[in-house]
Amino acid sequence: MLAVLCGKVGKSAVPEAERPRPSYPFPELISSGRLKVHTLINPTVDEFLEAQRALQPRLMYLQGQQLENEEEIGTLVWGDADVSDPQMFSSLIRLPFPAIVYLEVPTGENLAQSLQSKGISYVIYWRNSFSSYAASHFRHALMSVVQSSCSHAWDAFQLAHASFRLYCARNNDVEGIARGPYLLGDAPNINTFPLESEMAEEEGSSEHFPDIKIYDEDVNMKLLICGPPSTLDACLLGSLEDGLSALLNIEVRWCILQDRVSATPPLHVGTLPRRVVTMRCDITTSSSSHISLLVSGNVRTLFDDQLLENRIKKEIIEKRQLVRAILVSADGKTSSAEPLTSMSVACGASTFEVWMTLPKWAAQVLKYLAQEISYKSLVALGIACINGTPVCSFDRQDVDRILFGANQHNDEPAVHGLYSHPPRWSATLAKDRLKGSQGPKPGLRVISLRRGNERKWELGENPNVTPPTHSANHQKYTHNGLRTELTQAL
Structure with a gap:
């Protein structure tokens, strides 16, 4: 990534002691995981062109001026040169083009359209003015996805946008969502061969069976979300559904078929049509999680490894909703019940429960990713625990960023300790020890x-x-x- 920053970059002009509330923990742009960052601050046009030629970045990030009040982002000004004119700026982007350009500038639609017309596949932009806090949250979520896994620009944006809706456009704020980031570009297409008509002619039969069918078993999964107890409204649940679906799409879009063996179909299926077989397929996802899928389909599809791999991807990504929120848990209790607090979950911060229904293989992938210390996409969605497995990559700054928006609406100052109040299990132990202190x-x-x-x-x-x-x-x-x-x- 080539990151180009302009204006005053660094600490706020307002001293920390004079601020009524703690400063937002703006994350630094650093190389991590799959993301290698090269930064230019107030470059000249020649310096920008030279860096672009030497690095040939796949991702280009351009930030407007950081104004002194820390509240807003301004236009593109490099030193004394204003480069925010769409025609002028698009002329500065040279071949080979980056796969994605992120414009963190206000009212950037015309600028984005000029870049797209030049031939850049994906451009992220903001239509209106926006706060530096919202921009930082979205940018950090986007970078977390890029550094964590081999992801497509489309899926990375969907996950980061879900994070933005979850924490920056709260309480079903339709206007806030409309003022958020946008993506220019089309969803990627998974190429497969049209086999249905060929197979029908070959078999001489009108009997129809899907080219491929995956036998899924749905399970209920409890998630702990970092933040104060919240009303489980459509905005919150819809954001989590979309974010998790995008995360799973990333895992599947870059998956690799490792092996396949013959298998018997499930008992409820009955007799399959002629020339339809069933296979057990072993797959490695984008982040090296291993899953097994039971698949039925025509012989030609299941014995062609590349075709089978693409058909599985298309079936999962394009033909079904992977994740659905449920308002009542499996034992009949409401999902918003206060969970037990633990230092191993979101650094001891407050959490609330959400229940999701998803395929069993998807639940396996999420539990695997929760244990990966370098995987930050779950943190971007605020997911702190998955069915009792803590998300290991949470750190204190992640918690501070997530809770910052909630603290802005409270009259009480934010608490910087590991616990805002002692967790219930800790209070129980303390009480037991007091009872035994007389001996x-x-x-x-x-x-x-x-x-x-x-x-x-x-x-x-x-x-x-x-x-x-x-x-x-x-x-x-x-x-x-x-x-x-x-x-x-x-």
Whole structure:
């Protein structure tokens, strides 16, 4: 990615101490994962052309002036040169064209159209003015997708736009959504050969069977979403559905068929037509998750590896809604019930529950991705836990960014600690320890330390108790103290 920034870039002119609320944690543009970033600040036209020629970027990001109040983004001005004229700027984009250009400038529709007419496949732009906070949230979500997986521009935009709707256009704010980012470009087409008519002529039969059929088993999955308890309205649920569908489309669009073996069809299918066979297909998704699909189809399709792979992609991506939200959980409780808070889920921030129905293979993929420390697309949607599996890539700055919008609507200042209030399991342990504090205190303390995904236990001496000096008694004393303290802690 070639990132071109203009205007005053850096810290705000308003001192931190004079701000009524904490500053928004603007993420830095750095190379990470699959994304390699080259940055130009206030370049001359010659410097921009030289960087473009040398790097030949696949993604070009152009940010307008950052105004002093941190609230808005201005037009494209590099030093003293205004390059925001559509005809002039489009002349600066040279072959080979980037696959996608992101214009973070207000009222950028004319500029985007001039770039598209030049031959650039995908252009992201904003139709109206917008806040720097909304722009930063969308941009960070977009970059998170690009750095996490091999993704198409169309799918990456859909996921980032779902994140924008989820956190920047709250409470079904139709006007806020309309003022958000737009994409110029068409959805990618998955090329497959037209086989239906050929097979009908070959078989001499009018009996119809789909060229390929995937036997899915839908499951219900509980997600914990980072943020204060929220009303599960159509905007929130629809944004999560679209974001997760885009995420799964990325995984499938770049999947690879690894192996296929003959299999029996499900019992409820009955007898299949002549020349229709069933295969168990082993597939590796874009992020190296392994799934297995049971597929039926005509012989010609299932014995051509490339054709079978493309047909599976087309069937999943284009012909069904992968994810559907449900308002009531499997046990009949409402989805908005307050979940137990844990330090391993979104750094201990508040979360709320949402239930989704999706194919079993998709649930497997999501649980796999939740355990990948470098995978940030789930974080972009605020998903902190998937069916009891915490999303490992959450960090404190992610939480601060997600909660920033909610804190703006509160009268109380934001809390910077790991917990705004002690989690319920922590309060229970504290209460139990108070009850047992009247008895003799063990001579050891068990200290639980956690760094990332690692956890270990360490022993520390209790300063309030002096252990026996005799070595034999001291060893017995140590074992008994450890056993007692571990029992209380666990």
